[in-house]
Amino acid sequence: MASIMEGPLSKWTNVMKGWQYRWFVLDYNAGLLSYYTSKDKMMRGSRRGCVRLRGAVIGIDDEDDSTFTITVDQKTFHFQARDADEREKWIHALEGTILRHTLQLREAETGFVPSVQDFDKKLAEADAYLQILIDQLKVGLNQETHVHPYHRSCMCLMSQLRHVVVADCDVGFSLFVQSTINPVDGIYQPPLDSPVVNTTMPTQTTLPTDASQVCKSDQRPSTLPVGPVVTVMGSLQTPTPNSTGSGASGPSSGVASPAHMPLPLHSVPDFSYSSSEDEFYDADEFYQTSTSPKHCIDPSGPAAAPPRTNEQTALKRPDTTESLNSSMSNGTTEADPFDSHDDRDDDGEGESVEEHKSVIMHLLSQVRLGMDLTKVVLPTFILERRSLLEMYADFFAHPDLFVSIAEQPEPRERMVHVVKWYMSAFHAGRKGSVAKKPYNPILGEVFYCHWDLPSEAEEPSPHTETVSEGPVPWSSTNSVCFVAEQVSHHPPISAFYAECLNKKIQFNAHIWTKSKFLGMSIGVHNIGQGCVSCLEHDEHYILTFPNGYGRSILTVPWVELGGECNISCSKSGYSANIVFHTKPFYGGKKHRITAEIFPPNDKKSFCSIEGEWNGVMYAKWATGENTVFIDTKRLGIVKKKVRKLEDQLEYESRRLWRDVTLNLKLKDIDEATDAKHRLEEKQRAEARERKENEQQWETRLFHEDGECWVYDEPLLKRLASQRQ
Structure with a gap:
C-alpha cells in the first residue's frame, strides 16, 4: 500500500x-x-x-x-x-x-487520465461555445433595444394605475391592509397551508453580468483564463x-x-x-432535522419599494423635529412614533441548511483551515435579517439592569451589578436556535434606538423631557439611548455608545470582528473593549468580549460563545474573571459560563457564579449562601424603539438594508443577493472615488483615541461643559 x-x-x-x-x-x-x-x-x-x-x-x-x-x-x-x-x-x-x-x-x-492534448481539445470546444454565446447575445441586445420603449410605457401606465387604485381605496380596505401587513417593511404574511416555494442559491461565476460587456468586441478573446473548477x-x-x-x-x-x-x-x-457493531463513530452530536413549516409568499404579492435616490449625508445628527412631524403626517399617533418590532420575531427555529448544502460545500472547497474569512463572500441565505450594529444594541435588552449599576451605594455592589448586567447581556442577541450571520455594516452606517425603562413604560410621564443634546435626541432623560457606527471597513470595526442621563451612567465600546475558518465551524474573534462609566462615583469598569462560534455549518447551525473575559475597576480595585465554556465533543453541556468576583488586593473571590449564559446562573457567596444570580428565562426583554423607515436617514441600518431584508423575508434569495451586491458595489465605488481624490473617510459620530474609538459627545463631556 x-x-x-x-x-x-x-x-x-x-x-x-x-x-x-x-x-x-x-x-x-x-x-x-x-x-x-x-x-x-x-x-x-x-x-x-x-x-x-x-x-x-x-x-x-x-x-x-x-x-x-x-x-x-x-x-x-x-x-x-x-x-x-x-x-x-x-x-x-x-x-x-x-x-x-x-x-x-x-x-x-x-x-x-486526461492528457495535455485532451485539455487543449476541451479548451477549443469551450472557445467555440463562447463565440456562439457572444453572437447570440448581440442578437438579444438588438432586440432589447426595440422592446425598451414599450417596456417604459408599460411601467408608466402601471404607476398611474397604482395611484388611482390607492386613491379609491376606502377606510375598510385600509384597516384590512393594516391587519395583514408586517409593521416594519410591509410584507404580506400568507396562511400556513400555502404551498411551499423552494428557492436555491446559484453558485457564483466569473462571467460578467452585463451582456454589453461580453459583446464589446465582435470576436472572442484570444486567450482565456483557466483555473481549476472544484x-x-x-x-x-x-x-x-x-x-x-x-x-x-x-x-x-x-x-x-x-x-x-x-x-x-x-x-x-x-x-x-x-469492524465492531458495538462501537460508535462519534461523540454525541446535535444533528436534527428541521420540523418547522416553511412559509411561502405569493409571487403576485407586493414588491419591494424602489431604492431612494442618494442624498448628501453631511449631517452629524438627524433633524428630530422634522422626523417626528413626518411620523405624525404618515398616520403614526403621538403615543407611538417609533417602531419596536424586531424583524426576527417571525423567524422559524430549527431551520436546516440542507437545501443549500451544495453551495456551502463549494464554499468550503475554496477555503483552508485557519483562513481569515473577512474578505470571503458568504452566501446570502445564511444572513440574519438585521445589521451587526443592531445586534450590538441587544447588549441593553435589560436596560433596568444597566441603570441599576449607578443606583448601588457601595463599590462592591456596583461591581456585582456590572457583572450581573454583563452576564445577562448576551442571550437576547441570540433569539433563535439557528445560527445566522448579521449583515456586515457598510462604512459610515449608523443605528439609533432607545429603551424606555420598565417603570417608565408602565407609567409614562405626561410631560416627558427629551435629551436634545444626547445621541438620540428624541429619547427621554430617563431612557437608555444607543447609537452605533461602522467606523472602519478594513479592518471591520464597529463603535457603539449608550447612556442614561437621569442615572448618570454611560457605556462606550468598540469591537473588531475577525473571522476564522475551522472546518465544520466558523470562529469570530471579538477584539476590543468596553467601558461602563458611573459618573457620580467617577468609576470606570473596563471589560472585554467573548468569541463567537458557528457550529455544525452543514446541518443545523448553532451558536456558542467561548473565551475568558475580564472586568476591572481601577478606582475601587474590584475585578471579575468570566469564562464562556465551549462544549467539548466528548460530553459536557452547551452554553456554560463561570465567573469569579474578587475584592481589592485579594486573590480569593467573594462570589462564584456558574450556569448557562442563556439560562439560569447561580451564585455561591463567601458566606456560604447560594442564590439565583440571574434567570434569563424569566427576565423580560425590553424591546428597543427605532424610528419608522420613512423617518430614517439614508445611512441608517434598517433603511440601508431594507431591500435585502424584504427579499430574505420573501425567501427570494436571488433578489436579496442582488440588493446586497448593489450596496457593496456602491461602497467600493465610493472607496475608489476617495482614493482617486486622495480623501480620507471622516467618521460621523466617533473618533479614534489611541487604540480605542470614543463617542464625540459623551455624557461625561456634556455634564462637564454644563458645570463650567
Missing part, C-alpha cells in the same frame, strides 16, 4: 467514553485513512476500520491545539495528536489527499458504527512522497466503517 504517512493517534469513542490508541495509515492514492489496534496488527493486515476521505471536511478546535475532526458519510470522527506540530503534519497530509481526490473524482470513477460531492450512505481501542499516544513516523498513480478502484470501500 502506497502511503504517505503513518503513526499513532488517539481516537474518541462513546463506548469507552474516552480516547483510545490506534495506529493510523494514510493511503494517498486510495484516499483512505485506515486504523489498527497496533502497529503489529497493521503489519498483519488486520484493519480495525477506515475513514474514506473523498468529499471529507476537516475541522479543528480553536481552543484545543491537538484535536481535529473528519466529517464524511454523515459521520464525524474525532482524533487527538500528541501536540500542535503533530496535528499540523496530519492535517497537511489529509488536506492534500482530500484535495487530490476531489479534483480527480472523475478519474477515480472511470480510470481515465466540485465537492460527499456521499450520503447510511451511517454505520465505528471503533475503539486502548493505549497512549506516541511518536509518529516520517512522510514520504508518493508517485503519481491512477487511483485504485477496488481498495476503497463505499463508506467509512468499523
Whole structure:
C-alpha cells in the first residue's frame, strides 16, 4: 500500500467514553485513512476500520491545539495528536489527499487520465461555445433595444394605475391592509397551508453580468483564463458504527512522497466503517432535522419599494423635529412614533441548511483551515435579517439592569451589578436556535434606538423631557439611548455608545470582528473593549468580549460563545474573571459560563457564579449562601424603539438594508443577493472615488483615541461643559 504517512493517534469513542490508541495509515492514492489496534496488527493486515476521505471536511478546535475532526458519510470522527506540530503534519497530509481526490473524482470513477492534448481539445470546444454565446447575445441586445420603449410605457401606465387604485381605496380596505401587513417593511404574511416555494442559491461565476460587456468586441478573446473548477460531492450512505481501542499516544513516523498513480478502484470501500457493531463513530452530536413549516409568499404579492435616490449625508445628527412631524403626517399617533418590532420575531427555529448544502460545500472547497474569512463572500441565505450594529444594541435588552449599576451605594455592589448586567447581556442577541450571520455594516452606517425603562413604560410621564443634546435626541432623560457606527471597513470595526442621563451612567465600546475558518465551524474573534462609566462615583469598569462560534455549518447551525473575559475597576480595585465554556465533543453541556468576583488586593473571590449564559446562573457567596444570580428565562426583554423607515436617514441600518431584508423575508434569495451586491458595489465605488481624490473617510459620530474609538459627545463631556 502506497502511503504517505503513518503513526499513532488517539481516537474518541462513546463506548469507552474516552480516547483510545490506534495506529493510523494514510493511503494517498486510495484516499483512505485506515486504523489498527497496533502497529503489529497493521503489519498483519488486520484493519480495525477506515475513514474514506473523498468529499471529507476537516475541522479543528480553536481552543484545543491537538484535536481535529473528519466529517464524511454523515459521520464525524474525532482524533487527538500528541501536540500542535503533530496535528499540523496530519492535517497537511489529509488536506492534500482530500484535495487530490476531489479534483480527480472523475478519474477515480472511470480510470481515465486526461492528457495535455485532451485539455487543449476541451479548451477549443469551450472557445467555440463562447463565440456562439457572444453572437447570440448581440442578437438579444438588438432586440432589447426595440422592446425598451414599450417596456417604459408599460411601467408608466402601471404607476398611474397604482395611484388611482390607492386613491379609491376606502377606510375598510385600509384597516384590512393594516391587519395583514408586517409593521416594519410591509410584507404580506400568507396562511400556513400555502404551498411551499423552494428557492436555491446559484453558485457564483466569473462571467460578467452585463451582456454589453461580453459583446464589446465582435470576436472572442484570444486567450482565456483557466483555473481549476472544484466540485465537492460527499456521499450520503447510511451511517454505520465505528471503533475503539486502548493505549497512549506516541511518536509518529516520517512522510514520504508518493508517485503519481491512477487511483485504485477496488481498495476503497463505499463508506467509512468499523469492524465492531458495538462501537460508535462519534461523540454525541446535535444533528436534527428541521420540523418547522416553511412559509411561502405569493409571487403576485407586493414588491419591494424602489431604492431612494442618494442624498448628501453631511449631517452629524438627524433633524428630530422634522422626523417626528413626518411620523405624525404618515398616520403614526403621538403615543407611538417609533417602531419596536424586531424583524426576527417571525423567524422559524430549527431551520436546516440542507437545501443549500451544495453551495456551502463549494464554499468550503475554496477555503483552508485557519483562513481569515473577512474578505470571503458568504452566501446570502445564511444572513440574519438585521445589521451587526443592531445586534450590538441587544447588549441593553435589560436596560433596568444597566441603570441599576449607578443606583448601588457601595463599590462592591456596583461591581456585582456590572457583572450581573454583563452576564445577562448576551442571550437576547441570540433569539433563535439557528445560527445566522448579521449583515456586515457598510462604512459610515449608523443605528439609533432607545429603551424606555420598565417603570417608565408602565407609567409614562405626561410631560416627558427629551435629551436634545444626547445621541438620540428624541429619547427621554430617563431612557437608555444607543447609537452605533461602522467606523472602519478594513479592518471591520464597529463603535457603539449608550447612556442614561437621569442615572448618570454611560457605556462606550468598540469591537473588531475577525473571522476564522475551522472546518465544520466558523470562529469570530471579538477584539476590543468596553467601558461602563458611573459618573457620580467617577468609576470606570473596563471589560472585554467573548468569541463567537458557528457550529455544525452543514446541518443545523448553532451558536456558542467561548473565551475568558475580564472586568476591572481601577478606582475601587474590584475585578471579575468570566469564562464562556465551549462544549467539548466528548460530553459536557452547551452554553456554560463561570465567573469569579474578587475584592481589592485579594486573590480569593467573594462570589462564584456558574450556569448557562442563556439560562439560569447561580451564585455561591463567601458566606456560604447560594442564590439565583440571574434567570434569563424569566427576565423580560425590553424591546428597543427605532424610528419608522420613512423617518430614517439614508445611512441608517434598517433603511440601508431594507431591500435585502424584504427579499430574505420573501425567501427570494436571488433578489436579496442582488440588493446586497448593489450596496457593496456602491461602497467600493465610493472607496475608489476617495482614493482617486486622495480623501480620507471622516467618521460621523466617533473618533479614534489611541487604540480605542470614543463617542464625540459623551455624557461625561456634556455634564462637564454644563458645570463650567
